[in-house]
Amino acid sequence: MHIVVCIKQVPDSAQIRIHPVTNTIMRQGVPAIINPYDLFSLEEALRLKDRFGGRVTVLTMGPPMAEASLRKAMSFGATDAVLLTDRKFAGSDTLATSYALTSAIRKLHEEEPVDLVFCGKQTIDGDTAQVGPGIATRMNMQQLTYVAKIEDVNLDSREITVQRRSEGGVQVLKSRLPAMITMLEGSNSMRFGTMDDMFRAARTPLKLWNKDTCVDDEAKVGLKGSPTVVSKVFVPKPRAEKAKMIEAEGGASAQAAAAIDMLFTTYPKLANDLVR
Template identity: 60%
Template sequence: MRGPEMVVCVKQVPDSAQIRVHSVTGTIMRQGVPAVLNPYDLFALEEALRIKDRLGGRIVALCMGPPQAEAVLRKALSLGADEGVLVSDRAFAGSDTLATSFALASAIRRLSEERPVDLVFTGKQTVDGDTGQVGPGVATRLGMRLLSYVCRISVLDRNRGSIVVHRWTEKGVQVLRSRLPCLITVLEGTGEPRFASLPEMIRAARQPIRVWDRKAAGIEDVRKIGLKGSPTVVGKVFAPARRAERAECLELDAEEPAKAAALLWEKVLSRQPGLAAKCFGVADEGEGKEGSSE
């Protein structure tokens, strides 16, 4: 009995412990920040590896990114994946979640021509985008059943083409039975990711990585990838920080609290001239009433 054919989508992301955000544009600054395998994808890979441990099968780690993203595929190989495929082309630059899901779905469709894919795994989200949209987008494009926020796979019967999973919902844990093939987004904490063994690390270092450009991945229409295929409107995530006014120090006499309060009130009104009108009311003609601080 042959085990399931599995694809695990992984991504190279900036190390979240060292992420910096540009103070003006609000975008993530990747320069000088180490790149790592997306932590949520580690849980997806671990779930696929556990299935392989029990039932056998084959795991292909799939990544879309620049040439240096080969490092995360070698990481996946060192943990037990059988093959790594890097989809890399300058035409992918600037892809949002819509364009990314199209490119990944095209690559998985291309892999299915070699060997029919039973299961596709993704992490629930990435630490740099935090949208959680790519996995569902890939499932939709491939016409696969989507099983999201999965915390456990209890039954997998490839002969009958069925799977039983446990997934978190707002009301508790839901148990679902589905048909294969399907795409599973895996929650963090489902299983402790394993460590790479020395023999697997040596294998990962020596094994060639398949690199596909857009044509090799089966993508002909460049209008669906990169900036042209990305309808997301780029805006500022954070408003530019205001330049703080220099603080003014006041010497107040603790023995005369009334005078201290009056001095503080005077200073506040000098910086907020409209505050008195708000505190004591405004005349019908729009002029502030005269009030007393006593």
């Protein structure tokens, strides 16, 4: 079985700060991590490899420093890794990103047919959830998003049964390989890699690909290949006024009484809802 897992290196958003004067994102010193949602997909891929054998290739498009994320993924047990990196990819929106990644997956497919592609549900930086569906559509693969559980895989009939989260319930879907799957968060938890995996992750050479390796049409990547244009970046407007403070002498019960009086006089309509 050949499984490709797409991972994205993202800044650890808990630590992002905005420069108070220039309103730009201060990335310096912010650690880069594997997009947390991608780990659920990677773990699921590794479980399938444990069961059926074969290999898991991790793929990322990003700057050269994204190598660290690929090595991390290999330390969990991924077989090999492709880093797709080229200045020409800079500024890609999701349509251009899915084109570049699909080009790389096609090349991997020529080397050994790909049965499954896994993507994260979404990223924590761009947060669009659009790249997975983009890849599935371009590869003409069955698209199975928000998967809570893979119930069954049958390699002979090439059938796969999954539970997919939808609004108000869970769909049980029967589909066929090749398919593109995005896993729901919490559907599994990432294993600890073995010592062997860690050594292998440090030693194995990565496949370093660029646009000439696999991209047919240069006009479809980067800014040029992106239909969306970011026209403005700005800080949310602070509310004009700060909260009006409710002050009262006499402790919590006096404060509570003053708050309720304030609500009832300022919002007479709300009063009905509150003491109905």
